[in-house]
Every structure is written in structure tokens, then in C-alpha cells.
Amino acid sequence: MKTTAPEHLLRADGVTVRFGGLTALEDVGLHVAPGSVVGLIGPNGAGKTTLFNVLSGVLRPTAGTISWKGQPPPGRRTHHLAKAGIARTFQGLNLFPMMPVIANVMVGADRLAGGGPFSLISGLGRHHKDERELRERALATLERFGIAEYAARLPGTLPYGVQKQVALARACVGEPELLLLDEPAGGLSGRQMNALAEQIRGFSRDMAVVLVEHHMDLVMDVCDHIFVLDFGKVISAGTPDQVRADPVVTQAYLGTPADETPTDGGPVAVDQGLNGTRRNGAAR
Ligand SMILES: Nc1ncnc2c1ncn2[C@@H]1O[C@H](COP(=O)(O)OP(=O)(O)OP(=O)(O)O)[C@@H](O)[C@H]1O
Ligand SMILES: [Mg+2]
DSSP states (O other), X not given: OOOOSOSOSEEEEEEEEEETTEEEEEEEEEEEXXXXXXXXXXXXXXXXXXXXXXXXXXXXXXXEEEEETTXXXXXXXXXXXXXXXXXXXXXXXXXXTTSOHHHHHHHHHHHHTTOOHHHHHHOTTOOHHHHHHHHHHHHHHHHHXXXXXXXXXXXXXXXXXXXXXXXXXXXXXXXXXXXXXXXTTTTOOHHHHHHHHHXXXXXXXXXXXXXEOSOHHHHHHHOSEEEEEETTEEEEEEOHHHHXXXXXXXXXXXXXXXXXXXXXXXXXXXXXXXXXXXXXXXXX
């Protein structure tokens, strides 16, 4: 059947990033299909954050291309991305500490309207009606996330798990087509992580998700497709089961040669090793 919809929402081809003499990414290819949850994993220093920054448009690669719905990336500013339907969270919380929760989430909606973060803070060029709509939209999102009761609180007065939800709500308020999540499970309890898994599965009904995460249970649980980076290269890609069973992945995490990895219970060994730490201490 012929379809006009792009097969991939986001595509990276031949992406290389050099920081001076250090090659952080080399000839990386990656694709994200609409509505899919894509995991990006690899040991410390593998290049995950660098790739994330390239995908989210904030870092221009030394070589290679990124395309968004078959077009060049929409721009490097967060509000350009938001307008195009791309939203991200940060490894840290990146919330505005002096603004109440509702205003932090309104910033996300405001970017969609093209205002940039400071039009809301300064109030310049903003009409009461616009502000009321932003507020209603932000409040509806807080309700959807089950945190409306904290709307008037400053983020720093709230438990960490709630603050993470505020950051997620800010990314989702503009109803993006692609949500880029940078270590969303960092600092969460086991129970909160289970809830997050449920939430990410829910997101994928409306949007594609790219997940950079060290918590392998979460990655294996929610991802449709996983790309594994090591020393800046994609060393494995496939379904969670394929990646888990790939001896090359075990080798990268455990620092043991592929032909020495245990064949009985191999997947267990991989899961135990996939904690983000490069155990052989290999230097680039
Ligand atoms: N701005 C920069 N300037 C120079 N080198 C950098 C820069 N950013 C990253 N690097 C280097 O590029 C490599 C990849 O780093 P990156 O942060 O992408 O890894 P990562 O997979 O996200 O690691 P981690 O799991 O520890 O977060 C590392 O060797 C890092 O030191
Ligand atoms: Mg990183």
C-alpha cells in the first residue's frame, strides 16, 4: 500500500562529532519511527548525550545529516524545536526555581506560541487572553500528570519525583510529536520508575519517544528499538531481546571479549552489566 507519511520522523545519517582531537561520535545512523519508543544506551562516555544534543538540534555535527520528517532540522533554539513538534527534558531538572510550578509549565506552552521563555517572564507583548489560555493549558497538563495540587508551589519546595514530573509536564504541554528524554529515571525510587514506565508507554500513543537511560529494566521494558553506542559508534541495534542477547553489547559493558561471554544465561549477564559503567576502565 502506498503511503505519503514519512517512514521516519527523525533520522540521523553518518553523524560524526569531533571535539578538537576527540571523536565523540563516528558515522552514527539512527532512525525514529512515528509512535515508537527508541532507547539510546551505552557505557559512560559512549556519546549518548552528544548524540542526544545533535538529535535535539542544539549541537551541529562535524559531518552527517539530521532530518526531521524528511526536512532539515527546524533550528537550534528550543522554541523553534517546539514549534516543529520536538520537545526535550534535561538530565538535570532545568526548572526555573523562582517561578511556581504552573508558570514553569506555561513556559513550555508559551514556546509553542513562539514567545520564547522570556516573553512570559517579562510579560512583553502578551495579552491577558493569551495568558489565560496558557494557564488553562498548563493546568490541564498538570491535572493529567496528577500534580495540579502543586501548581502554586516553587519547584525547590517539592520532592524530587514531583519536580521530575513538572519537567515532564513542561515538555509535554505543547503536545510534541517527538519527546527526547535524557535520563528521566535518575534519582527516582523503584515505585516511581514503574510509574514512569507506564507513563512512557502512554506517551507513545501520541508521540515518539527517544530515551537515554542507564536503568536497563526501564529501557528493556518500554523500548521498541534500542541503539547501543560504544566509543562513539553504534555497535548494536535491534529489539530489547536482540540487544540483550548480543555478545558485542556484553563485551562493551563488561569489558570481556565476546567469545568469553557466558553462553548459559547470557542475557542475565548483560542485564547485570548494563548499568552504564564501563567495567574494564578502557580509555578512549
Ligand atoms: N563539549 C565537549 N568538549 C569536549 N569533549 C566532550 C564534550 N562533550 C562530550 N565530550 C566527550 O565526548 C565523549 C562522549 O561524551 P558524552 O557525554 O556524549 O557521553 P555519554 O555516553 O553521555 O556518557 P555518560 O553516560 O557518562 O553521560 C566523552 O569522551 C566526553 O568526554
Ligand atoms: Mg551523558
